[in-house]
Amino acid sequence: MQQFLKFLLDDEISPIKSEKQTFNKGQKLLLEDIDKTVNYVFGISEGIVAMNSDTVTIDFLGVNQFLGLYMNDELNLHGEILSKTAVIWKFELTDVLAKVTSHKKGLLLYNKHVMDIQKNVTQKSNVMKLNNSNKVLLSLRTIASRFGEELDSHDVVRIPAYFTRKVLSNYTNIKATTLTNVLNKLYSKDKILYGRRVILVYI
Template sequence: MRNNIAEMEFLYNKENISAKFSKDKFRQFLQEKVIFPLRGVTKKYYKNDSILTEGEVISHVYVIESGNVAVRKDEEQIISFYSENEIIGVTNLLLGSRSECSFQAISNELVVTKYDKVSIVEKVINTQEGYFYHYVHMQNQFSQMMEKEELLRLPSEQRISLALLILGTNFGEETDDQDLIRFPKSINKGMIAQYTNLNPNTITNVLHKLQNEDSLYPARGGFYIDIFKLQIKLGRAL
């Protein structure tokens, strides 16, 4: 009996659930054809195309295969960014629910697999795995919200530095230097301003300051960030 309890505690503790039911595995779960098989359709969007608008009834679920998406609230505010393996449309499983945000393609090309929401909900609510995948998805959404709240409480320079660190780490391209990351080209200064709720001129001034501190290096069509120096600046060195 004790062994069974210990096994259940290990299997279902928060850390193990997060690892076992991660977003990439959630995607695999949706695409597997053994239980409640789904029929998805590949769809391409291009830069500035709208995938889902704020207030729109969510009738489909979208799994991002490649490309980047900006998640907007009230048009002018960017609350988050999505990339490969992120899933749009499963935050609220109620049929007929409306989207609380809008989702817009910001990369030159965005490839998604589109599913009927009714089929997704059937698969999620009728399987134990589906319950845990949705639980972890909601936990990740909450963590992103708290991370954003923390960011918006910081002074301007720290706020921008942390935004560069978060966005560069999550969406940038690795280089041969483990400390250098190419900042995603699809996220421009205007988007950084909307994400940090700051004036574009403030963004420009802080980027110049970071460049003078050798935390940022201009490059053709974008820039590189030194994540180690940004961590030091923010008191977050690993």
């Protein structure tokens, strides 16, 4: 989705207001201003952001993805920085939609982004219907495929350290103690390599 962020930042095509900001781990990205009169969109230039509804994590967003374009009236969405730092571009939603609807290319890029997010949310919803072992294993494989760090051994991928047990617990909606038991079970069955601060997933 690099093209979409580049499109929004291109001042030669219907220029809109934007603000580049740097955030630290744990900081929140609120989709409304304090008066709830302005809605915001955040484009991620560097870092990882959790898309949360209250205390439950709906999805994880990485470089060139957006928070604020996927809308669901039933979810009170906000973002939280997972990585040590994140570089974020902040836009007003009305400006983004005006620019998108004025250009065919923008509309195509917007639709692709929304479809990708919807696909991730639907996939997660299906995974959450499984038993805890399969739920955790498939969630780890999804995270590994999108954000994992490849090692010299090509059959395993390291889950980045900022995907802590607390983060995984919020994502899978499994209590932390139960999650630890599930991770130990997957380790004993050679599905993952699991230590105090590292999770390696076989691919």
